[in-house]
Amino acid sequence: MSDLLYVNGGTPLSGEITVRGAKNFVSKAMVAALLGETPSTLRNVPQIRDVGVVTGLLQLHGVDVQAENGTLVLDPSNVESAHVADIDAHAGSSRIPILFCGPLLHRLGEAFIPDLGGCRIGDRPINFHLDILRQFGAVVEKREGGIHIEAPRRLQGTKIALPYPSVGATEQLLLTAVRAEGITELANAAIEPEIMDLINVLQKMGAIISVDTDRVIRIEGVDRLVGFQHTALSDRIEAASWASAALATGGDIYVRGATQPEMTAFLNTFRKVGGEFAVDDEGIRFFHPGGDLNSIVLETDVHPGFMTDWQQPLVVALTQAKGLSIVHETVYENRFGFTDALRGMGATIQVYKECLGGRPCRFGQRNFYHSAVISGPTPLAAADIVVPDLRGGFSHLIAALAAKGTSSVRGISLIDRGYEHFMEKLGALGAEFSRD
Numbered sequence: 239m240s241d242l243l244y245v246n247g248g249t250p251l252s253g254e255i256t257v258r259g260a261k262n263f264v265s266k267a268m269v270a271a272l273l274g275e276t277p278s279t280l281r282n283v284p285q286i287r288d289v290g291v292v293t294g295l296l297q298l299h300g301v302d303v304q305a306e307n308g309t310l311v312l313d314p315s316n317v318e319s320a321h322v323a324d325i326d327a328h329a330g331s332s333r334i335p336i337l338f339c340g341p342l343l344h345r346l347g348e349a350f351i352p353d354l355g356g357c358r359i360g361d362r363p364i365n366f367h368l369d370i371l372r373q374f375g376a377v378v379e380k381r382e383g384g385i386h387i388e389a390p391r392r393l394q395g396t397k398i399a400l401p402y403p404s405v406g407a408t409e410q411l412l413l414t415a416v417r418a419e420g421i422t423e424l425a426n427a428a429i430e431p432e433i434m435d436l437i438n439v440l441q442k443m444g445a446i447i448s449v450d451t452d453r454v455i456r457i458e459g460v461d462r463l464v465g466f467q468h469t470a471l472s473d474r475i476e477a478a479s480w481a482s483a484a485l486a487t488g489g490d491i492y493v494r495g496a497t498q499p500e501m502t503a504f505l506n507t508f509r510k511v512g513g514e515f516a517v518d519d520e521g522i523r524f525f526h527p528g529g530d531l532n533s534i535v536l537e538t539d540v541h542p543g544f545m546t547d548w549q550q551p552l553v554v555a556l557t558q559a560k561g562l563s564i565v566h567e568t569v570y571e572n573r574f575g576f577t578d579a580l581r582g583m584g585a586t587i588q589v590y591k592e593c594l595g596g597r598p599c600r601f602g603q604r605n606f607y608h609s610a611v612i613s614g615p616t617p618l619a620a621a622d623i624v625v626p627d628l629r630g631g632f633s634h635l636i637a638a639l640a641a642k643g644t645s646s647v648r649g650i651s652l653i654d655r656g657y658e659h660f661m662e663k664l665g666a667l668g669a670e671f672s673r674d
């Protein structure tokens with residue numbers, strides 16, 4: 239099947255779709271299963287490529303993975319080392335292999351992590367991860383094609399302060415500290431809902447973890463962990479992406495499975511832009527009520543702020559808002575590359591190196607175009623687009639759906655990484671498209 243989609247835009251998306259478990263939680267819970275002495279069951283698992291990648295990596299390490307109707311049963315009874323070349327081939331563009339370190343060090347005493355991929359939205363270093371592992375007593379050595387990590391003796395609890403509340407580094411610490419000897423304290427931790435759900439999983443496995451005020455997490459290491467049974471929290475990035483699609487196309491989408499508590503910051507912003515929503519027990523209806531959309535000033539941030547992953551889809555909707563919107567991206571230094579294609583479709587978007595519209599961030603006074611000014615409303619015209627990354631790609635898809643005429647969107651398999659059955663969902667919402 240070709241990687242090219244023709245989208246005939248200009249029709250409001252309308253109807254109902256379902257979102258399942260969060261990509262950025264499910265993959266981590268799957269890694270956590272490595273720490274148990276007995277099998278784990280994870281429910282509400284979406285069929286996305288990242289789940290396939292982690293499944294492959296677990297299988298390479300001897301974990302038996304059975305998948306049926308959105309439920310995974312992961313049996314880590316026979317964890318073993320994998321061949322370096324196989325890990326590399328399976329990891330693809332994923333960044334998840336870095337999170338195998340702690341569990342593999344506990345289980346096998348060593349781990350090999352291939353050079354990492356992931357979306358090209360910034361440099362995306364792993365220095366926090368390696369510093370954490372070293373502080374637990376691991377020996378990290380750069381080798382050809384990746385990093386070899388060894389634990390000469392049992393990892394020791396430690397006290398760490400992150401320079402920035404990184405999601406991945408916080409998860410690294412949790413997955414390592416739960417079986418380390420003694421107490422670990424992490425200051426300036428990330429506290430995203432996906433991390434809280436990972437803590438739920440680890441607690442079910444037998445871990446002792448407390449989340450204190452002011453981003454401090456404390457873990458008392460234990461000698462053994464068992465399998466868990468857990469239903470993954472909902473994917474709030476996917477839910478917000480469809481919400482933005484409703485706004486940008488003048489549509490009305492009921493997102494079954496969307497949950498309010500994890501989306502507070504998004505819902506506030508959605509309302510300020512002029513979108514309306516209705517929350518019920520099963521999901522959230524997002525709709526464009528008609529009339530003008532409003533321009534806004536927005537800054538992305540770590541939780542409980544407005545997520546960076548919500549930014550790209552919403553920017554497409556902001557091209558249809560009246561006036562000047564300012565968006566300051568403070569999590570990644572390079573997450574506005576996708577606006578090039580929007581400009582090509584008729585949007586008026588300028589990017590700046592300055593910190594606009596908010597507090598100065600880590601990227602101010604450096605050479606990063608991390609603020610954007612969007613002037614609207616501008617009609618969008620069909621174009622030939624190449625998908626740059628997961629969220630940017632979905633945003634391009636939204637732009638093509640909002641634009642009059644037929645766009646070609648190339649590289650859509652990247653979108654499969656994080657949006658389950660997105661073409662079926664587009665069909666259910668009345669989108670007009672065909673696959674080459």
Ligand code: EPU
Pocket residue numbers: 261262263333334357360361362363364365366367368402403404405406407428475545546547569570571628629656
């Ligand atoms: N950072 C470092 N050094 C490190 C780790 C991170 O400098 O060792 C920096 C990053 O460069 C970035 C910032 O810290 O500027 C935040 O990165 P973080 O570690 O929080 O991101 P991540 O764990 O790599 C996860 C999600 C991303 C999401 C971010 C922020 C997964 C698999 N990925 O990435 O999701 O944007 O948290 O919420 O969980 C996506 O789903 O499309 C996606 C990119």
